[in-house]
Amino acid sequence: MADKQSEGGPPRGGLTRRALFKGAGAAAAAGAVFRSLEGAAEEAGPRSQGPGKVPVTLKVNGAERKVPVEPRETLLEVLRLPLELTGPKPVCDRGTCGACTIWVDGEPAYACSVLAVEAAGHEITTVEGLGNPDALHVVQEAFVAHDALQCGFCTPGFVMSCAHAVKTHGKDLTDAQVRDACAGNLCRCGTYPHVIKAALAAAKKGG
Amino acid sequence: MPREVTYKVGLIGHEQHAKDVEGTTQDITVQIHELDAEPWGVDTKLEHVGTEVPRVDGALKATGAAKYSYDMQPPGLTFAGLVYSPHAHAQVTAVDASAAKAMKGVLAVKTMEGQRATYPGKIVAAVCAESEAILDDALASIRVTYDVRPVAAVTEDAMKEGAPQVTGRKNVRSINRRQPPDASKAFTEAEVAVQADYRTAVQTHSCLEPHGCMVMFEADGSVTVYASTQATAGFASRRFLQALGVPRSQVRVITQHMGGGFGSKFGAMEWDALCAEFARETRRPVRMMLSRRMEHLVGGNRPDSIQAMELAGTRDGRFLALRGRTHGTYGNAAGGGAGAANTAVYRIPVTEMHQNAVATFSARGAAFRAPRHPQGFYALESIIDRYAGEIGMDALAVRLKNDPHPIRQVQWRIGAERIGWKENRRAKAGSDKGVIKRGVGCAASRWGQAGRHMGFGGAVKVNCLVERDGSVAIESCVQDLGTGTRTLMAIIAAEELGLTPTQVDVRIGDTRYPPGPGSGGSTTAPTIGPVTRNAALRAREAIGALLAAEWGVADHEVGFARGTFSAPGGKSTTWAKACSLVGPEGLRVQGERRRNWSSPFRETAGCQFAQVAVDTETGVITVEKVVAVHDAGRIVDTMTARSQVNGGVIQGISYALYEEKHLDRAGGDMVNPTFDTYRIMGIQDCPAIDVVLTSVASGYNNPGMMGLGEPATVPTAGAVANAVYNAIGVQVTELPMTPARVLAALERRQG
Known part of the structure; x- marks a missing residue:
């Protein structure tokens, strides 16, 4: 997802996420964006990393993955390539649409707004880590059963948000709680009513 | 040998609401080609067709296993990106890409000096690099010099005398195919005539997966393209093939899954051709996907509209004539995607519509889910409610009186019952006490694709x-x-x-398979x-x-x-x-696929009812409920059909309340090209949607099918606007109905 509106200097219409992170030094930028990493940022102190690639060990879907990353690279970029987990999707590039939603230490986060170096030492879960076509997570199963998807590009993000809501509220999950959980996810095909149905059905099943 | 079959076509079920309506079923006789199956009629009993069937690729999509063009990343993948003009009108005098060319990891650079940009987003340079990070650095290093010219960014500015010309022709051009009839006599003689101007904004397609493709030369010299397209077989345009330098027979286009198109993704575009050139030159796989900003700028849009409308009728609710003058912009392509469709539903003896396309300095529009219809139906259905108010007649009764379609007659009855028209329609618009005022409204839909x-x-x-x-x-x-x-x-x-459906392995989205439709x-x-x-x-x-x-x-x-x-x-x-x-x-x-037969059920019908609550202090509209009643010929899968209708309604509400491409009038650039500034409807805004599918054996083809995607979004904005009118007693005559526009309308009412 790269192109520039050029005049010389940064693109108008706001910084891209990568431009924002670039050169900022890993620790500085992420703490504000990413609450659950505050502890890690403190330990690391103000030292800067890069600009070249640095080795990072990421714990993704239960497996340790050692990858060299540029400090400016987002977790989303590193998950998709080189880790080849293309479930999380790049869409808005600025923490608005939720198509890249993953869990970090069990909490939902936008992978496009987290630096890969910051995610080291944390448990990362992507949609692929919830289940696969032969062994669906209860929320994924409900998404299929209630047709909570159309083109499917936003679906991994919605699945992660709903699965978190189901995990948090259990059988008592309400319509309003599903809407809250998915308030940071956008769908252009207009699948929201079925998403709500699916999440509530999954909760009832005891997700 | 063709054989003759006589069978019953028309509405399936819904007897209770159809009992007072003539012509909901008919016997027809068709000539059937020997290679064509026997038609399924109204009375055909089917086991799977017409039931709730979960989609067969649902598990792939719910687990992230479904691979989109954006997900294709073979070994050795390289990344292409673009530099584009921020100016709506400019001559590109110089492009300095020397720094980019010198960067390690940059594989190829193209520059387009000397071009004239007539829209922001015009490509002026392209880069192919080893990684996305290097690509970003390379693109940022390119310096472009422009000779900036004056613009006419929005439709009204381009219509002005002396406005800068976008093409070699006048900015305003009639797109009427023929001279419309003269309605002046009908208007002179009519008992009642109402008039109003309606406006709609430019809406961008906002597909979540951007436009683009991944191009890969195989070892044998043939080419595989993973494209985000609505037409695998129509993707490889002449320009694209030239860029590849191989004949069409050597090109395989694959679209296993795609992240939204809505009419904007057919043939390869310039960026796809550049991707192809890079692949040919580097002999490496190359992926080019537009950024979100470019997607908003050049990824397609629904033209805006300015519609001056007049409706004449009798005191007892019979339409006599419709007259209108519309202007809308298709961007720098002066062509015919502008205009407003609004004459094909009701019985109106004379319709005099003057439709004009206005060229502006912005990227061209594209077909967008029911082109010309949502804007046209918003104005038509709004002026009908104004007329109903003028003669003191119930707005639904007016529609029932003028609607010749037997299926829609049934649908109006179903919808009215489910929205609670009798109880919830305010006899006197805007009569609720207090700050929050409620109302209901309705609008018709049509389509006709067999x-x-x-x-x-x-x-x-x-x-x-x-x-x-x-x-x-x-x-x-x-x-x-x-x-x-x-x-x-x-x-x-x-x-x-x-x-059972899961026993059938469906292999599609690949030009290696037999020809199919876009x-x-x-x-x-x-x-x-x-x-x-x-x-x-x-x-x-x-x-x-x-x-x-x-x-x-x-x-x-x-x-x-x-x-x-x-x-x-x-x-x-x-x-x-x-x-x-x-x-x-x-x-x-x-x-x-044999040719279609013909049948009396040529037009698919639909209607929607909306209930809204309007906060008259803040101007915020909440859509509380929508009832959507649609015919799409025979419904094959009620589950995915309901998803489509939900989607049409949601896009329609989004169009009615939120979406607007804002341009800088001086420079022409889009000022809200992101999802936090260009708002599409979210789950918190989503009302209860009650979908009723009235399956119709259409008689056009062997299952009796018709299309559903487009008609589901045609009436929504009109229904919501009429509900708002019913709630507050004044029409908001511009989409989107933002809080500011609602408050302005309320002020006009008081003033």
């Missing part, structure tokens, strides 16, 4: 493959946009073969459904012939019902057992 026998690349065909273990596969190059094409093909083949105009389902049936039928006949030989009976003596073959003398066997007669190479037959 599919086609020709697709991109020739007559539409589908393969059916049967293996000796009884397993079945269906093949076509047709793509599934998320509408459920795969699933409906599985359902139809299963119906014909006595299997997915536009709600033509995909009614194009591919009938031919899928024919393919399955050919397979069934072929297995039947093997059995006939085995049993020593004539082919025609072998019958088939509910998955079991039988023949006189008590012979009987299952599908799976019969298939053991197939040779080790399997059986491969092909079905052909």
Whole structure:
């Protein structure tokens, strides 16, 4: 997802996420964006990393993955390539649409707004880590059963948000709680009513 | 030999609401080609068709296993990106890419000096690099010098005398195909006439997966393209093929899944061609996907509209004439995507519409889900409610009086009951006490697509493959946009073969398979459904012939019902057992899409009702409930059909309340090209949506199918606008109905 509106200097219409992170030094930028990493940022102190690639060990879907990353690279970029987990999707590039939603230490986060170096030492879960076509997570199963998807590009993000809501509220999950959980996810095909149905059905099943 | 069949077409079920309506079913006689299946009529009993079937690729999508073009990343993948003009009108005088060219990891750079940009987003340079990070650095290093010229960014500015010309022609151009009739006599003589101006904003498609592709040269010199397209067979344009430097026969286009198109993604665009050139030059796989900003700038849009409307009628609610003058911009392409469709629903004796396209300095529009309809229906249905208010007649009664479509007559009755029209419609608009005022409104929909026998690349065909273990596969190059094409093909083949939909392996979205349709105009389902049936039928006949030989009976003596073959003398066997007669190479037959028949149910009907609450202090509109009643010919899968209607309603509300492409009037650039500034509807805004599908055996093709994608979004904005009018007693005459516009309308009412 790269192109520039050029005049010389940064693109108008706001910084891209990568431009924002670039050169900022890993620790500085992420703490504000990413609450659950505050502890890690403190330990690391103000030292800067890069600009070249640095080795990072990421714990993704239960497996340790050692990858060299540029400090400016987002977790989303590193998950998709080189880790080849293309479930999380790049869409808005600025923490608005939720198509890249993953869990970090069990909490939902936008992978496009987290630096890969910051995610080291944390448990990362992507949609692929919830289940696969032969062994669906209860929320994924409900998404299929209630047709909570159309083109499917936003679906991994919605699945992660709903699965978190189901995990948090259990059988008592309400319509309003599903809407809250998915308030940071956008769908252009207009699948929201079925998403709500699916999440509530999954909760009832005891997700 | 063609054969003649007489059968019943029209509405299936809904007897209670149809009992007072004439003409909801009819017997028709059609000539059926020998390669075409017997028609399914109103009374045909079907096992899977018309039921709730989960989509067959749902598990892939819910687990992230579905691969989109954006997800294609073979070893050695390289990344392409663009530098583009921020100016709507400028001459590109110099492009300095020397720094980019010198960067390690930059593989190729192209610059386009000397070009004239007539829209922001015009490509001025392109780079191919080893990584996305290097690509970013390279793009940022390119310096472009522009000679900036004056612009006419918005429609009104371009209409002004002396406005800068976008093309060699005048900015404003009539797009009427013929001179419209003169309605002045009808207006002079009419008892009642109402007049109002309505406006709608430019809406961008906002597909979540951006436009783009991944191009890869294979070892044998052929090319594989993974494209985010609505037409695998129509993607490789002449420019794209030139860029690749290989003949069409060497190019394979694949679209297994795609993240939204809505009319904006057909043939390869300039960025795709640049991607192809990079692939040819570097001999590496190259991926080029637009950024979100570029997607908003050049990824397509629905033209805006300024509609000056007049409606004349009698005191007792009969329409006499409609007159209107519309202007809308298709961007720098002066062409015909602008305009407002609004004359094809009601019985109106004279319609005098003057439609104009206005060229502006912005990227061209694109077909967008029901082109010209949402804007036209918003204005038409709004002026009808104004007329109903003027004569003091119930707005629904006016519609029932002027609507000639028997199916829509039934749908109005169903919808009115489910929204609680009698209880919830304010007899006096704006009469609620207090700050929050509620109201209900309604609007009609139409469409009329029964599919086609020709697709991109020739007559539409589908393969059916049967293996000796009884397993079945269906093949076509047709793509599934998320509408459920795969699933409906599985359902139809299963119906014909006595299997379950999950037993049919549907292989689509690949130009290696037989020619299929592009997915536009709600033509995909009614194009591919009938031919899928024919393919399955050919397979069934072929297995039947093997059995006939085995049993020593004539082919025609072998019958088939509910998955079991039988023949006189008590012979009987299952599908799976019969298939053991197939040779080790399997059986491969092909079905052909035959021409449509004709039928009285040419137009599909629909209507929607909305209930809103308007906060008169803040101007915020909340849509509380929508009832959407739609006919799409025979509904094959009620589950995916309901998803489509939900989507049409949601996009329609989003269009009515939120979406607007804001331009800098001085420079022409889009000022809200991000999802936090260009708002599309979220889940918190989503009302209860009650979808009612009135299946109709259309009589146009063997299953009786029609299209559904577009009609579901046609009436929504009109219904919401009329509900707002009913709630606050004044019309908000501009979409989107933002809080500011609602407050301004309330002020006008008081003033």
